[in-house]
Amino acid sequence: MQRRRRSWVIGGTALIVCGVLAMLSSSFLGTPAVRVIAITGDVAWAFGVLMFAIGLTREQSLVARKPLGTIALTIVALWPVTSSAIGAVLESQRTTDAAVWSALGYVGILVPVGAGLIATVQIGRIGVAPHPWRWAPLSVLAGQAALWVLVQVAYLVVPGDEVQLLAGPLAALGTLAVLAATLGLGILALVLAARTRPESVEVYAPGAP
Template sequence: MQRRRRSWVIGGTALIACGVLSMLSSSFLGTPAVRAVAIAGDVAWAVGVLTFAIGLTREQSLVARKPLGTVALVIVALWPVTSSAIGAVLESQRTTDPAVWSVLGYVGIVVPIAAGLIATVQIGRIGVAPHPWRWAPLWVLAGQAALWVMMQVAYLVVPGDEVQLLAEPLAALGTLSVLAATLGLGILALVLAARTRPESVEVYAPGAH
């Protein structure tokens, strides 16, 4: 259990660092440092999620290293870095074809959402984290999905001259959703790590694979 606490502390700290960097990024807009801050945030996210996915040992993994959940979490962890790298390559090649960027945009929506849904459901079902907090990642994902749908509906329904009035509130909600997935889940991981005791229930039955 001590090792599990250590794993959750590492993962939670990395997610908190990602959240802090996402807040700082707005301060560097228009400067060369903004890309470095964004990359550092993506790396912190990857470290945090990979730590929860794999753990220092199998019992420390939030999905007990079961293939479906592990693969889904690895995709969630690495997608921001991968997406940024693909975008950088396309920019360096001066790609201007709208279809290419459109495909990348749709893939950037479908892949992380699908992987996130699988990963969060697996975290909840496998039950390494205590109830009801094992479902917290799914709650965050559901909130983000609801916000995305609300934004699309707003841009379709609200007249063009009035949609600008919604831009700032929607941007604030978007920032809140990012912080929920980083600072929120990171702090929760630290709290659960502090509450985890040696006599806690086993993650899976002896002999399970």
């Protein structure tokens, strides 16, 4: 249990760092620091999620290192870095083809959502994390999906001159969704790590066989 606690502390701390960097990024808009903060945040996210996926040992993995859950969590971990790298390459080549950017946008939705759904269901079903908190990642993913649907409906239903009134609230909800997946799950991991008791140690009386 102590080893499991260590993995959860490391992974949770990395997610918290990612969330803090996400909050700081708005203070550096229009400066070169934004890109550095974004890259650092993506790396922190990747490290934290990979720690939960693989752990320092098999028993520390939230998916017990089972192939389906491990692969899905690895995709979730590495997708932000991968997506940013693809975008940077396209920008460096000055790609202006709308179809390319549109395809990247659709892939950027389908891949992380699909992998996230598989990963969070596996976390809940395998049951390494205690009940009911093992379903927290799936709840966060469901909330993010609901927010995405809400935004799409808002832009379709609300007239163009009025949709600007919703920009602020929708942006705030988007920030909340990001913080739930980073700060929220990171803090939860630290709390669960603190609540996990070390395994009992057998004590033998002197002279016992």
